[in-house]
Amino acid sequence: MNDMRLIDRAVDMKDIKFSARNVQVYYGTTHAIKDVNVDIADKTVTAFIGPSGCGKSTFLRSLNRMNDTIDICRVEGDILLDGEDIYDKRVDPVQLRAKVGMVFQKPNPFPKSIYDNIAYGPRIHGLAKNKTDLDEIVESSLKRAALWNEVKDRLDAPGTGLSGGQQQRLCIARAVATQPEVLLMDEPCSALDPIATAQVEELIDELRSNFSVVIVTHSMQQAARVSQKTAFFHLGNLVEYGETGQIFTNPVDPRTESYISGRIG
Amino acid sequence: MTDASANNSASGKSSLLVQDARTRNRNAVEARFKWYGITAIAIGCAFLILLVTAIAFNGSRAFRQTFVTVPVTLDAAAIEAAEASMMKTSQYRKMIEAALLTEVSEANIETDMDAGKLGDMLSSSAPAQMRDFVLANPDRIGDTVSFDFLTSSRVDGYLKGRVTRESLANDKNLDAAHLDLVDQMRDIGMVEKRFNIDFIIGSDASEERPEQAGMGVSILGSLFMMFVVLFLSLPIGVAASIYLEEFAPKSRWTDLIEVNISNLAAVPSIVFGILGVAVFIQIGHLPKSAPLVGGLVLTLMTLPTIIISTRAALKAVPPSIREAALGVGASKMQSVFHHVLPLAMPGILTGTIIGLAQALGETAPLLLIGMVGFIATNYPTGPIDGFLSPNSAMPAQIYEWAKRADPAYYERAWGGIIILLVFLLAMNVIAVILRRRFERRW
16 A cells, blocks of 8 residues: 555546535534535545535535535535435435445444444344344454454454454444445544555455445545545635546646645645 | 743743742642642531531431330230220230239349339330230140330430430339339340331321321332322423434524423422412312322422433533434434444433432422321232322322421431431432443444
8 A cells, every 4th residue: 555556546437426416515604615516435435634624524414415415514515425415304314324425533432342332333223134144244344344253253352342443444444334326434443553554455355345435534545545636625615626646747737736745634 | 021030031041940929829829729728628527427427327226126024924814805995905914014014023123113114114105015916826825925115215215325214203104213213124034226227117206196196107108209290290391302403493482491301400398388289289179288289299390400410411412422323314313323322311300310319308399298207017918009098108108207306206317317318329329320220322
């Protein structure tokens, strides 16, 4: 995983998963996201970068309507998932969130056993017909999150007893277990040490084969390492969006260039 | 520039081994503050010790009562005559007095009192006790049965040091000669002070018979009230707090409700009492003095406490848990009931038990709905009777005893407080145990 791989990142843009058109997000009277247009491809890692407070997390959270839980938050414009408007009146956000899973900044396992952490999503969505099914889902999810070998002997142990990096991978396994189509990650490595970060990054790269992954990150190196597409946000605007290689080596907008080279942000 | 650095520049170098004036001053302030704290705690502890010893000293005497052992021959003819007469117990009284006189003279205790005067040292509950025994055991008629009768509260008070010969000078029930007899009867073991279970399980008695009064019926009254409070205030309180904390939109209306709930917690309990009279008794036509009404009034009083503590417990659950549940596609309801509520459970239980304990010790609202001053002499016949028939409650019973004239009742009020405190202590222990059991770290 190093910058040398930037060259072989041709992305097939045929399958568009998310399509955002003229999206505005307001917190009360604050205009947090201004007129964002973006197409997020399937089976691709898309990174959102930008300085703190630029709105990248806000935009990410509007993709699975997590912002609904904030009373003063208001979203305008269209966000289409596979061509359907997720803010349509008929859409139940609970159903949407089963399709669009989320991993948070701080690892937040439930204070239950490792097994129950993974099994919770499949249980409430009725994904497993019986105990054997559920066991299989738990095993495959933990394997996908590269955690199986470390925890297979103590599935009854509390999830909160794991190390920080293991907890974050447990949360990823939990998100994967509900079989989402898109995985949103809000700075998933900001609370982890470099070794755990490397493990999670490797994992993200593998997840790309099954999901569309959208990751918000503060670390430009991380964006360069794991993503194929990068979007640069600044003061609520989507300044530039393109191939990761192009953004980092040959940015079009002067603001992107200043941020990448460390002059702003 | 600070003083310290000014000193440094003046003297060139300062030694770490010598404290400068500013550091000395700061340390002195800190030491002084520590002493203030220790003094405050010491004063608090002193008051607590004073309170506990006063209660233990005054109250423990109520648990022991003076009994006189009298063998009475259950003469069939006399009993038949007594049952046929209008004043049944006075006939039984004559039998007991005669037996007592015989017993005293057989013990070679000299007295010039007649049987009636001698009988003044017995509690007026003695004839009823004997009659109850006869009615319950008709096959024992003809035998000689040894009864342990309660002595009058003055004899009991004499053995406890409350009554002296001087204080009996103006007493028309008992005089100093009785006390001389009591001294001799005690020497031969006829009169004895021993543990009196009836104080805990018995019922209240009339003003003239303090020796017979017990807490039992009012304990039951309190328990029936607590059932009402628990089964109403816990579900209502928890449902209200979950809605306000997790579901309610933040609007002017919910703000108004929140402020009012907080204010309700500070409303004097007597206000809830008068509300209970107006709503439950005058409009709702529920029976007066009933534990059901008492429970309803105390529910109103306990609800704000439970709502406030439940909301605090829900607030203390980290929001990341809610996000995690929503993130895997749980509904709001699932996130609350599967994850938030179990984590808030210890806090909710603690708040509920504190609310119940508060309700258990509350007297003022019971004054208004007539649960004070009522003499609860009969046990309820069943659960429905327990909720609906007039009764008292522990604190109300204590208050009632404390305002009666006879000093023997004063002693019982202290004893009642010990029983009340034991119940409160038990509830607190339950709260601690439940909290330990449900507590989960994350």
